[in-house]
Amino acid sequence: MRIALIEPDVQHAKLIERLIFAGGHVCQHFIASAPFLQRATDEFFDLLITASWARDHCAEDVIARARSILPSLPVIVLMSAPRESQIVAALHAGADDCLNKPVRGPEMLARVDALLRRASLRRPANRRRDTIGGYAFDTAHFAVTYRGLTVILTPKEFRLALLLFNNLARPVSRAHILETVWARRRDEKSRTIDTHASRVRNKLQLRPELGYALTPVYGYGYQLDAIPPEAVVDAD
Numbered sequence: 001m002r003i004a005l006i007e008p009d010v011q012h013a014k015l016i017e018r019l020i021f022a023g024g025h026v027c028q029h030f031i032a033s034a035p036f037l038q039r040a041t042d043e044f045f046d047l048l049i050t051a052s053w054a055r056d057h058c059a060e061d062v063i064a065r066a067r068s069i070l071p072s073l074p075v076i077v078l079m080s081a082p083r084e085s086q087i088v089a090a091l092h093a094g095a096d097d098c099l100n101k102p103v104r105g106p107e108m109l110a111r112v113d114a115l116l117r118r119a120s121l122r123r124p125a126n127r128r129r130d131t132i133g134g135y136a137f138d139t140a141h142f143a144v145t146y147r148g149l150t151v152i153l154t155p156k157e158f159r160l161a162l163l164l165f166n167n168l169a170r171p172v173s174r175a176h177i178l179e180t181v182w183a184r185r186r187d188e189k190s191r192t193i194d195t196h197a198s199r200v201r202n203k204l205q206l207r208p209e210l211g212y213a214l215t216p217v218y219g220y221g222y223q224l225d226a227i228p229p230e231a232v233v234d235a236d
Contacts, residue, residue: 001116001139002026002043002130006036006050006062007078012102014176016049021159021180023109024139025116026130028166031055033062040069046116049076051101052086060093067094074115078103132165133226134211135204144204151203156181161200164214164224173221197222 003025007013013029020027028045030036032055036048048066052059059077066073077090080101087098097111130137136145142158144151153161159181163172177193197214206212208227217223 001046002028003047003049003112004036004040004045005029006031006033006048006054008032008051008053008055009101016103016108018180019103019105019108020112021163022105023112025112026132026137026139026162026166033057033065037062037065037069040066045070045073047074047076047112049078049112052077052079052082052090059090059095063090063094074118076111076115133168135161135165137162137165146204147210153200153203157196157200157203160196161204164200164222167224169223169225171217171220171223175221177221193222 003020005013005016005020005027007016007029008031010031013031017027017029028039030039033050034056048062050059050062054062057065059075063075063077066075074096075094076097076099077095078099078101079086079090082098082100090098096115099108099111130139134146137143137158138145139158142153142155144153144158144161160177163177163180174193181196194216197216200206201214204212206214206224211227211229213225213227215223215225
């Protein structure tokens with residue numbers, strides 16, 4: 001499922017992103033509500049998780065604006081040591097649930113899954129795949145469909161591909177890859193990451209002439225870039 005996260009606290013957002021990926025979902029992080037609302041006009045989200053203050057608007061306003069675009073969108077509000085009146089206000093504004101910050105992994109995933117189970121009945125039939133840059137990700141079967149082809153990946157290959165596509169044009173560190181894909185910090189051999197990156201590149205045909213380039217970033221990690229057709233022509 002595709003989950004939008006509005007969280008100005010980047011470190012806390014990284015924690016939530018790792019948890020959501022571990023739960024088998026796609027997470028798109030926004031540091032404020034405005035870019036999320038703009039994206040929501042073109043893309044479908046199954047769930048919104050938003051901080052009580054989304055940098056530019058309070059959660060109550062964000063809920064109203066989001067529901068004007070995606071009417072049945074479930075919403076979880078993140079709060080730091082909230083008073084009862086704050087929780088009540090969020091629920092009255094339309095929040096489906098509230099969570100304390102920082103989140104606790106098992107509790108957050110359980111609440112996310114519960115909301116998604118209820119919301120799945122309302123999801124449009126034509127939005128059952130998460131499509132990013134022309135690649136459709138099926139988390140239930142670890143399958144990726146692109147250009148009329150469907151490829152089955154291993155669970156780790158699938159999570160790595162999702163991580164790279166959700167960080168398009170941004171370098172992803174080896175440490176982040178280990179934490180997200182392997183749920184480990186430094187006890188996985190470096191060549192294991194390289195092997196999985198090579199398999200993802202080959203299976204998904206991430207080549208410049210086909211619109212994408214997956215390249216190692218020396219001493220750091222990997223970066224996936226979309227290559228415009230004119231750039232390929234100029235290179236030739």
